[in-house]
Structures are given as structure tokens and as C-alpha cells.
Amino acid sequence: MAKIVLHIHDLGLGGAERIALKWIAWLQDMGHEVTLLLGFPPDEVFFQAPPGLQVVTRPIGSKESTWRWLRSYLAKYPPDLAIGVSTRPSINLLLANVGKPWRVIVAEVNYPPAKTLPLSWWILRRILYPRAALHQVQTLRIGQWLEDSGLTSHWRIVSNPVEWPLPIQDPCISPESCLPAKAQVVLAVGTKPHQKGFDRLLQAFSLLANDHPNCWLVIAGVHQSHPYLRQTLSAHVNGQSRRLLIRRVGNVGDWYERADLFVLSSRFEGCPNVLMEAMASGTACLAIDCPTGPRELIQHGVNGELLPENVDAQKLGNSIATLIENPLKLERFGREARRIRELYSPSVVRKQFEDVVQQALDPLVMLFAPTRCSPSETFIRSNLAAMPLRQIAFFGDEYAGTSNSPGQMAYGVAILLSKVCTRLGLQRLATLPSSFIAYWLIRCHRPDVILVEFGFHAVRVMDAVRWSGVPLVVHFRGSDASADRRLRLLQERYRRLMRIASAFIVKSRPMKVVLEELGADAERITISPSGANPTLFYGASPANAPPRVLFVGRLVEKKAPLDALEAFAMVQQRSELPLHLDFIGEGPLRPALEVRIRELGLEGQVELLGFQSPAQVAASMRQVRCLLLPSRVAADGDSEGCPVAVLEAQMAGLPVVSTRHAGIPEVVLEERTAFLAEEGDLEALAYGLLRLLEHPALAAQMGRAAQRHARERFTVGNHISTVASVLGHAAAQCHRSRHS
Missing domain, CATH: 3.40.50.2000 (Glycogen Phosphorylase B;)
Structure with missing residues (x-):
């Protein structure tokens, strides 16, 4: 440990x-x-x-x-x-x-x-x-x-715990030895008279003392000789014979139980132990709503009474007098206050504390990513939100005017300069601005491991990682390990990255093969599809849905939206069903889609819905028969990693019609959760689509199988757990090597 x-x-x-x-x-x-x-x-x-x-x-x-x-x-x-x-x-x-x-x-x-x-x-x-x-x-x-x-x-x-019964230690002073048997006792406890507001409590008691001759004020924790209280004690003499100030009390629980009313007159607190102890003892409590603590503990009028933070001594005295004159209310407050024993029990608070300690001991992850703003980068935002490890993130498109963090602004500007150098063909200079700033950030924040989203972004900071000696994990997503243009341009730097990085996360086996060919050790590569959120994607009912088809993805070549349209048109010609196809997504192929829809005469049956939020996508999946999502290798070599929409559709309970491309065959069960075709095989796509549209029972059967399959293996939780495991392992290996 x-x-x-x-x-x-x-x-x-x-x-x-x-x-x-x-x-x-x-x-x-x-x-x-x-x-x-x-x-x-x-x-x-x-x-x-x-x-x-x-x-x-x-x-x-x-x-x-x-x-x-x-x-x-x-x-x-x-x-x-x-x-x-x-x-x-x-x-x-x-x-x-x-x-x-x-x-x-x-x-x-x-x-x-x-x-x-x-x-x-x-x-x-x-x-x-x-x-x-x-x-x-x-x-x-x-x-x-x-x-x-x-x-x-x-x-x-981490709240303060309530120990019950309260511990006892020396010195023990019995209330019976100090107070008359029938005295009404107003109690306060604390060692810091200014913070605890004992001066205004003494003044308030002086104002009510003459009208309540049986009322005593007891302050445990300070002596009357305390220099802060001397002037107050001498200025407010009413009831002075019924003021008891005791410096040390080891059996404070006995005093809580003897008191009729506990008063917290503090000017400020963190989480007042004495108020919690009094409530746990079943003592009625009156507290000034100082920052902070009283309002978290006392529900006004239910388990105690709260006074405004700026209350004066007169109003404080009146409130004390009103309460001690109402024994039924005091009894009710005390009875309700006891429930704090369960809410703030040592077992509850201990769990909070243990979680904090463990979180501080867990590795600190520094994330570098090109963006978090693009609608298509929802997986990066979900990773950040769900990651169980401590993290600090910097994004390449956030700079002056878009961030209040000096480190983030510096990083954004450095990435901008790096991109300018790349456009000018100054490849050797391109990584210097980003590497220098990344190194400065690493030195400032001292992470245990660095995670970079996308390989093309990793080459911008890999020198900083090498200088710092912090382990690097690179998360490849798709085009960064498939597009010929990028691979040709970055090949030499990718080979260097394969030597520098401690681990790699990829979406599919084809991506793993690409990294191995670039020199990465196979044992350092982990395959992990991004996963889907089961709390958002659920409730699809293919058997009861109309013969409606859904496409979800950017309108780009590798997503093959034109293939989807052509396959749907073939099915529409062969079926008498009232078919409909919805495209969710935006991209450069939208104009070509609009033209082809008009040429096919499908304006009333095909709708381009544009970009929609994940919640809107999930709602659409509950209204359709299946997902149609073909993919193909683009002309520039760009390829899928593993389309998240395929996982989301299966999680929702939809069957899928897609292609044998990249990681898709690895996340579906062919003929059981999905029908797959070869890339560009429109006839096979149309065949699978027609079967699902004309056989609702088959669609329902495959949808149920898809949901079971996705929930067992492809939740976002599974993916985050895998990423955290890779990061933790890389950090632990580095820690062991430094201390060996």
C-alpha cells in the first residue's frame, strides 16, 4: 500500500x-x-x-x-x-x-x-x-x-462523520455538579470565540436573561478569562451568575443531552462538528446560516431552526427565547435531528474519504486532442466525462478568445502555428511549437501518463513526451491509420511514434495490422471499439416500427451514403411497402445526395435530416425497422475504425445492414444481428435490407440478439474501462522502472 x-x-x-x-x-x-x-x-x-x-x-x-x-x-x-x-x-x-x-x-x-x-x-x-x-x-x-x-x-x-455514542475522555465534568436540577440550558461548544460568535451569543443571552430567570448559558471549550471575551463579559452583565464557561470538557455528550437548546452562533465554519454532534444527541438546534455547513445540516422548521447570516444579537436573543418557551417544538426538532446519525455515519463518510485518497493515488492523465467541439467527436467528450482516472485536457483548436486557461490558450496557439508550418511544407519545424508548449504543460502538471487522441495529433507532441520521459498512449480512431494521404505524409514520423509510445489503442484488427507494419509491437496494441451508452440507446421495436430505414453518419465517401441510397432505391422498386429512408448527418456529399434523390424520384421517401444530437439519434432508432450503414475505402484510402452508429443501433435493439469493412465484422454477428455485404455490392445490401423490411418478425429476432450482444461486449463502460486499464498499466510500468 x-x-x-x-x-x-x-x-x-x-x-x-x-x-x-x-x-x-x-x-x-x-x-x-x-x-x-x-x-x-x-x-x-x-x-x-x-x-x-x-x-x-x-x-x-x-x-x-x-x-x-x-x-x-x-x-x-x-x-x-x-x-x-x-x-x-x-x-x-x-x-x-x-x-x-x-x-x-x-x-x-x-x-x-x-x-x-x-x-x-x-x-x-x-x-x-x-x-x-x-x-x-x-x-x-x-x-x-x-x-x-x-x-x-x-x-x-468529504463531510465530517458523526460518532455515536460520542467518545469520552478526561476531563469529565458532570452537568449535575454545575447546574440546578430544573435549569433550562442553552449550550454552545467551541474553542475559537471569534469564529464561533460567542461574543454575540453572550450579548443575546444578556438581553433575554432578565425575562427568563431559569435559563442558563453554558459555553464549553473556552474559559471566561479568554482575552477575546473579557470586554463582552464585562459589558453584558445581565444573567452573569447563570453564565458558565468551561475550558475543557471530555464528556461533551453528557452536556448535549442535558441541554434544552444548542446554539451555533458562528461567523463561519467548514462543516460544524459541534452542530452535528448536538443533532446526533437529539438536542434541538438553532444555528446562524453562516458559510458553510448549517444549511447542509438543518432543514429549517423541520429538524432545527436557521437564522439569517446577518442576524443581530437582539433577533438571536428573541429566537432563543421563543424556542425555550416551546418545549413541544424543542422535542420535535430533537427527534428529527437524530436522523443525522445515519446520513453522516462513519461508514458513509469513510467511503467518501477512501474514494478521495484512491483518486489522488490513481494516475493523472494528460489528454491532448485536436478538438472537442466537432459534433463527430462525441466519443472524446464521453471519454472525458466517464474516465475514472484524474485528468487534465488540452485541445488544439482552443486558443485566445475561446479559453480562460493560459495553458490551453498557449497550446491552441502552438497547434495553430504547427498547422501553418505543415501547410508551408516546413515539416521539421511543424512539431516544434506544439512540442515546446506540450513539454511546458507536462512539467507544470506532472502527469503520470499522456493520452493523445488520433495518431496525426500524436506526432505533434511526441518530442515533448520523449523529453519528459512520461509514458505515452496513442488512441487511433480510423482515418489516422488508414488514409493513404496521411500515411504517406506521416509515415516516417509514425515509425518514430511507434518507437516512442508505450501503448496504442485501435478500433479494429485492420488498424492493428497497419500499426504493426509501421513498426509497433503487437503486444502494445489493444483493440477497443468505442462502445455505446445503454442508458441512451434502448427501446427499439423493429416488429412494431413502420418499414422505415435509418442512416447515421457523416456524408463522406467512406460512409458510403450514395451506396445506401442506391440500395434503398433497389428495394423500393421491388417492394410494395410504404418505405422511407432518413439520413442523419452532414458532409460534403449532401449536394450529390440531393441530386441523386431527385433523379430517382424519391423526394417523398428519402429525407435528409442533417446533424442531430445523440438523444435525437436514439429517439429516431426507436422509430425504425433497421439501420443501413454501408462503408467503403475512400479514394484517398480513408477507412472506418469501427462505426459507433453500428454499436448504438445494436444497443438500441436494431438489426443492421452494413459491409465487411474495417472493424464492422468484429462487432456484429453476421446473419444473427446483421446482414453484411462486400464493399460496393449494392445487390447484397438491397437483399439484406429487403429481408428485414418485409419480415418484421425476423427484424425483431435479430434486434433482440443485437441488443444482448452489444450489452455484453460493447458498452461505453467497457470501452472506458479498457482505456483506463491501458493507461494505468503504462503508468505503473513507468513507475516500477523508475524505482527499480
Whole structure:
């Protein structure tokens, strides 16, 4: 398992310290080797480290800054992962991490903008936070603030767990020894009086004290001698004999149960442990809706009461008074509040934390692709959305005016310059701009593996990959491994790419053969069709659909839309059925199709629908008898990889009429899920199409078989899993070679 260090200021009394020790226990249970690094020797240790945990404290009296001490220690004992608890420890870890391979998780335990950082620390946070592998936050609002501030795009929520029953430790102070038996108790808990708003709570209590002589205010965690509270205590003397401030309480659960009302008067929080503990204890709760946490925990009027963030002491006092005068409401709030035990149980939160740790330990993938904007590149967008590994992506067509990321803009401009050099015939210069910028991005983000979509794009960045030593996986899609024009132009660079790359992903066996002929090792090539989404493509009913045929694809030569039209025209002449053919897609052959439709007199039976979204395509597949999708090798040698539409149609439950071309025979079962013809054999295409149109029962039978076949082998999940496996294997091999 992994070597993990966790850095925090100290183990004094506080919620961050308590949850940090809980994380350590979970990490140890997972089998990780854990070290706790304390930045300051504590004046007083409240929480004890678990047995067997290695605790390293910055030397007393050391003149060395915390980040230098961390960097020196971690250079001797390098971890796989470091976790910084709160802002300044995280910044110190990230500063110590500059130029080092281990990763950092920033664990925010408060709402960052609530604390003003000195300018130097603010600048360091701005520079260093984006370098973290992941940001772990306690609420949605914290994560959104970090993202909106440009400090991270990778954050996950890990709530605080509710331990029940609450742990007990020294010192134990019995409520009965301090309070009258029939006292009404308003309780607050915390160690930081400004953050917890204890000054305004004391003022609010002073305003209600005279009218409620049986009401006591108890604040556990601070003493009345605290310098922040002295002025408030002396200014608001009403009910001073019924104010009880206790510095340390090890049996806080007994105080929650004794209280009639718990009040959270905080100015800011992360995810307030004390509020969660009070609710778990069945105590009625009143909270100010500060950032952040209370609104995630309290449903106003159901399991507690929320006051506006800007509430003053008068309104706070009135709300407390109203509640303690209504014992039935207090009982109802307390009963509903107990449900938090299940929602935030240790088992639920532990799973969140384990997922974050595993995600930070997983390889970071850097993706380079020519575009994500083209309608035909939906597979790239789906890969990004579904990829289980951490990733950062850069696209060749996004530059000034289309992106807010300096790295993305630089990459887009570099690819533009590379294309200009290619057009001018300056082949040797063409890769320099993109390689230099790609190398800079690799150095900045330190990925574990690089994935490049399309072989022709990979040659633009392969030098950067070679300079960096990061493993490269190239995803060939079709034309990049088939078109004669591209292969002739890129042949020498492709041969070099075959030597540089660690692995290749292709769509079909013919593509694999092409790469082998260019010098790729067969063992480094994985065949994986792109796959279809079963949650989108479903519900086709060929037997009940009208004799309607569907074509889905770009209107280009390799998709053979004119072959599809001619085959349909032959069937239309031989059948008396009211046949119809829909073309979904756009491309340069549209004018030729329009002309030929008029020549054949099929204006009323053939419709060109243009580009449609995946959801519209899926809906169309539920309204037709079959998919007609012939393919052929284009005049320039361009060929299919494996048409995604064939997989989507089968996933939906449609039979297919297509050709023995590229990867198509590998993803259908001939005569069982599809009828196949040789390229250009219009008679065979028409024969298969006629059989399905005139025999609905056969179409239904083949559609059911197609759906079973696709769901077993060709879901997008299967494809993403294969891609992630190849990437993970390449990263692991590189990691082993570096440490062997």
C-alpha cells in the first residue's frame, strides 16, 4: 500500500484535530503506512495519537521555516501522498512539494474567504493551490468557491462523520455538579470565540436573561478569562451568575443531552462538528446560516431552526427565547435531528474519504486532442466525462478568445502555428511549437501518463513526451491509420511514434495490422471499439416500427451514403411497402445526395435530416425497422475504425445492414444481428435490407440478439474501462522502472 503523510499544526483541542486523527485511523485500516507531521510543538495536547502512529514534530526552537523543514524531511522519507489539514499547512506542503513527485491533497476544514490571509500567503495560495492533486472540502459551497476563484478544478466533498455514542475522555465534568436540577440550558461548544460568535451569543443571552430567570448559558471549550471575551463579559452583565464557561470538557455528550437548546452562533465554519454532534444527541438546534455547513445540516422548521447570516444579537436573543418557551417544538426538532446519525455515519463518510485518497493515488492523465467541439467527436467528450482516472485536457483548436486557461490558450496557439508550418511544407519545424508548449504543460502538471487522441495529433507532441520521459498512449480512431494521404505524409514520423509510445489503442484488427507494419509491437496494441451508452440507446421495436430505414453518419465517401441510397432505391422498386429512408448527418456529399434523390424520384421517401444530437439519434432508432450503414475505402484510402452508429443501433435493439469493412465484422454477428455485404455490392445490401423490411418478425429476432450482444461486449463502460486499464498499466510500468 501507499506511504502517506498528514500535516497539521498540532493536536490541540479542536474539530480539525479530531477529524484528522479519524482520517489517520481509516488510512491505517486501509493498510497504508501513515506518518503525522506536526508543525508546532503543542502548548497542550488534548487529543492523543493512536498507538503505532509515527508522529514527527518540528524541532523546538528551530529557525528553519515550516516548509523547509517539511521539504527536508520528505526528501529523506518521500511519501506517495501528503495531506494538508487547513490552509496554511496545505500551502507549506505544496511549497515543499515543488519539483517533487509526490502528490498533495488540500483538506479545507473551514470556509477559506472567511479568514483574511496576509498578502504573502494569499499569493502563495493563488500560485500553489492549482498544483494540488485534489482538494477535499466539507461542503458544496467551499468547493464552488475554490473553483470559481480559479484555485482548483478537482475537488470532492468529504463531510465530517458523526460518532455515536460520542467518545469520552478526561476531563469529565458532570452537568449535575454545575447546574440546578430544573435549569433550562442553552449550550454552545467551541474553542475559537471569534469564529464561533460567542461574543454575540453572550450579548443575546444578556438581553433575554432578565425575562427568563431559569435559563442558563453554558459555553464549553473556552474559559471566561479568554482575552477575546473579557470586554463582552464585562459589558453584558445581565444573567452573569447563570453564565458558565468551561475550558475543557471530555464528556461533551453528557452536556448535549442535558441541554434544552444548542446554539451555533458562528461567523463561519467548514462543516460544524459541534452542530452535528448536538443533532446526533437529539438536542434541538438553532444555528446562524453562516458559510458553510448549517444549511447542509438543518432543514429549517423541520429538524432545527436557521437564522439569517446577518442576524443581530437582539433577533438571536428573541429566537432563543421563543424556542425555550416551546418545549413541544424543542422535542420535535430533537427527534428529527437524530436522523443525522445515519446520513453522516462513519461508514458513509469513510467511503467518501477512501474514494478521495484512491483518486489522488490513481494516475493523472494528460489528454491532448485536436478538438472537442466537432459534433463527430462525441466519443472524446464521453471519454472525458466517464474516465475514472484524474485528468487534465488540452485541445488544439482552443486558443485566445475561446479559453480562460493560459495553458490551453498557449497550446491552441502552438497547434495553430504547427498547422501553418505543415501547410508551408516546413515539416521539421511543424512539431516544434506544439512540442515546446506540450513539454511546458507536462512539467507544470506532472502527469503520470499522456493520452493523445488520433495518431496525426500524436506526432505533434511526441518530442515533448520523449523529453519528459512520461509514458505515452496513442488512441487511433480510423482515418489516422488508414488514409493513404496521411500515411504517406506521416509515415516516417509514425515509425518514430511507434518507437516512442508505450501503448496504442485501435478500433479494429485492420488498424492493428497497419500499426504493426509501421513498426509497433503487437503486444502494445489493444483493440477497443468505442462502445455505446445503454442508458441512451434502448427501446427499439423493429416488429412494431413502420418499414422505415435509418442512416447515421457523416456524408463522406467512406460512409458510403450514395451506396445506401442506391440500395434503398433497389428495394423500393421491388417492394410494395410504404418505405422511407432518413439520413442523419452532414458532409460534403449532401449536394450529390440531393441530386441523386431527385433523379430517382424519391423526394417523398428519402429525407435528409442533417446533424442531430445523440438523444435525437436514439429517439429516431426507436422509430425504425433497421439501420443501413454501408462503408467503403475512400479514394484517398480513408477507412472506418469501427462505426459507433453500428454499436448504438445494436444497443438500441436494431438489426443492421452494413459491409465487411474495417472493424464492422468484429462487432456484429453476421446473419444473427446483421446482414453484411462486400464493399460496393449494392445487390447484397438491397437483399439484406429487403429481408428485414418485409419480415418484421425476423427484424425483431435479430434486434433482440443485437441488443444482448452489444450489452455484453460493447458498452461505453467497457470501452472506458479498457482505456483506463491501458493507461494505468503504462503508468505503473513507468513507475516500477523508475524505482527499480
